[in-house]
Amino acid sequence: PKKDTIALQHGAHRIGNRTDADMARWRSLRFGQFIHWGVYAIAGGEWNGKVYNGAAEWIRSWKEMPHEEYDKLYRQFNPVNFNPQQWASQAKDMGAKYMIITTKHHDGFCLWPSKYSKYNIAASPWKKDLLGPMIDAYNKAGIDVYLYFSIIDWNHPDYRPSLKNAADSAAGKRFQVFVKNQLAELLQRYPTIKGFWFDGTWDASWKNDGAFTDELEQYLQSIHPGLVMGSRLRADEKGARHFDSNGRLMGDYEQGWERKLPEKIEDVHGNDWEAVMTVPENQWGYHAKWMGHVKSANEILEMLVKSVSLNGNFVLNFGPKADGTFRKEEQDLMTNIGAWMKVNGDAIYNGTYAGFEKQDWGYYIRKTGTDSVYMVVFNMPVSGNLRVKMPARTYLTGVSMLQNNVPLTPELIGREEYFLRLPNKQSDVPVVILLKTSTKE
Ligand code: FHN
Incomplete structure (x- = not known):
C-alpha cells in the first residue's frame, strides 16, 4: 500500500488476506479447471469458410461475422454428447480441486434458464438447464464450483460500454438491476457454489460506479456468506480497478494474472492470487484451428508448480466442443497432467511459499x-x-x-x-x- 492514504468510501474494506475457513479452503485447492463453453463453440473460430485469428469466444465482434448470424447460433446449440459425470471424473483424474464455468460470456448467452433473459439454454434445442447437472456432477466428484459471469453483455439492450447521456444513464441503472437479479438467481438456484469469477468489468459504465460494485459485492456476501470473489468485480469511487486508489487489493484475491505468472514472491505483495491459463495462445472457447504454440503437460505443470511456490492458485482452461465433448489434445493433456498429479499431488495441495x-x-x-x-x-x-x-x-x-x-x-x-x-x-x-x-x- 502507498504511504499517503486518501479517504475512500468504496476502496478495500480489509487489509491483508481473508482468514476464514471458506477462503482457507479456496487457498488449499491450488489447482482448478476453467471451462469456456457457449454458442461460440458452434462457430469454433470459423465463419463462412474463413478462420478468425482472434479468441474463438470473441467471434461475434469480428467484422466478417454479422451479429444477426451469431445471435441465431443458439438455435443449433444441442450438446447431445454432454456427459457431466464424465466431465467431472476427467477433471478429478487430472487433479483439479475446483472448477470455474462460464455461466454467461460477453455474448450474453446464459447456460441456465434465466428468468431475466430470453437468450438462454431453454430457448436452444437442448431446452433444459446445463449448469445444474454440471454443478451436481462436479460436487459429487468432490470438486468445488465457481461461476464465471461476464458483466459485458452484448445481447442486453441496456448494456452500454459508457454512459454518454441521460438515456444511457437510465439504461445503465436498469442494467445494474438486471445483473443483480441474475446473480441472486444463480445463488438461489445453485446454493453449493463457492464463489463468482467476474469478467468484462473494464468498461467505463461499470468502473465509474464504484459504489454499485461495492454494494453488489456486499449484497452477494449477505445472501451467501463466505463466497469467494476476486478483484475483477470491484472499482473504487475513483474508477481504480483491482487495487484501490491507495494501492490496496479489492476483493478476496488478485485476479489480474491472466496468461502470465509472477516471477518472484515480491510480485504478489503478500496477497492471495490466482492465475488463469490457456492451452494454446489466446483461445478460451473452442477454436477448431488452434494457432501458435500449444503447451505441453510439462509446461503446464511448471506453471502450476511455480504458482503454488509463490502462494497462488493455478487454473487451466478448456474449451469443449458444441456437442459436449473435449478435443483430443485437451483429453490427452488432462491424462498426462493427472498421471503426474496422482504421484506428486501432495506437493501441490495445501502448498505455499x-x-x-x-x-x-x-x-x-x-x-x-x-x-x-x-x-x-x-x-x-x-x-x-x-x-x-x-x-x-x-x-x-x-x-x-x-x-x-x-x-x-x-x-x-x-x-x-x-x-x-x-x-x-x-x-x-x-x-x-x-x-x-x-x-x-
Ligand atoms: O475477454 C475475456 C476472454 O474471452 C476470456 O474469458 C478471459 C478469461 O480470463 N477473460 C476476458 C479477457 O480478460
Whole structure:
C-alpha cells in the first residue's frame, strides 16, 4: 500500500488476506479447471469458410461475422454428447480441486434458464438447464464450483460500454438491476457454489460506479456468506480497478494474472492470487484451428508448480466442443497432467511459499503450516548436484523421493547447505523430493 492514504468510501474494506475457513479452503485447492463453453463453440473460430485469428469466444465482434448470424447460433446449440459425470471424473483424474464455468460470456448467452433473459439454454434445442447437472456432477466428484459471469453483455439492450447521456444513464441503472437479479438467481438456484469469477468489468459504465460494485459485492456476501470473489468485480469511487486508489487489493484475491505468472514472491505483495491459463495462445472457447504454440503437460505443470511456490492458485482452461465433448489434445493433456498429479499431488495441495532461497533446478513448495518442503525439479544440472541452501537456523532431518519414499543421502557442502543427487538423473517429468526440516532458535 502507498504511504499517503486518501479517504475512500468504496476502496478495500480489509487489509491483508481473508482468514476464514471458506477462503482457507479456496487457498488449499491450488489447482482448478476453467471451462469456456457457449454458442461460440458452434462457430469454433470459423465463419463462412474463413478462420478468425482472434479468441474463438470473441467471434461475434469480428467484422466478417454479422451479429444477426451469431445471435441465431443458439438455435443449433444441442450438446447431445454432454456427459457431466464424465466431465467431472476427467477433471478429478487430472487433479483439479475446483472448477470455474462460464455461466454467461460477453455474448450474453446464459447456460441456465434465466428468468431475466430470453437468450438462454431453454430457448436452444437442448431446452433444459446445463449448469445444474454440471454443478451436481462436479460436487459429487468432490470438486468445488465457481461461476464465471461476464458483466459485458452484448445481447442486453441496456448494456452500454459508457454512459454518454441521460438515456444511457437510465439504461445503465436498469442494467445494474438486471445483473443483480441474475446473480441472486444463480445463488438461489445453485446454493453449493463457492464463489463468482467476474469478467468484462473494464468498461467505463461499470468502473465509474464504484459504489454499485461495492454494494453488489456486499449484497452477494449477505445472501451467501463466505463466497469467494476476486478483484475483477470491484472499482473504487475513483474508477481504480483491482487495487484501490491507495494501492490496496479489492476483493478476496488478485485476479489480474491472466496468461502470465509472477516471477518472484515480491510480485504478489503478500496477497492471495490466482492465475488463469490457456492451452494454446489466446483461445478460451473452442477454436477448431488452434494457432501458435500449444503447451505441453510439462509446461503446464511448471506453471502450476511455480504458482503454488509463490502462494497462488493455478487454473487451466478448456474449451469443449458444441456437442459436449473435449478435443483430443485437451483429453490427452488432462491424462498426462493427472498421471503426474496422482504421484506428486501432495506437493501441490495445501502448498505455499517455502521461504527458501530459489535455485535454478526448480521450485520449493511448503506444505502449509508444516516443516515439510517439496523440491520440484524441472532443470536437472549436468553435474547432477541439486543445491539446497537452508534458511538460517533450519536443519535437514530427512530427504526422500516423493514417488517411492526412497531416502537420499545429502552431502553437506557448507553451513546449512547441501548437494542432493538422485539415483537416476534422467526423467521425462518433473521429479519431487521431500525435505523434512526442523527449526531451532
Ligand atoms: O475477454 C475475456 C476472454 O474471452 C476470456 O474469458 C478471459 C478469461 O480470463 N477473460 C476476458 C479477457 O480478460
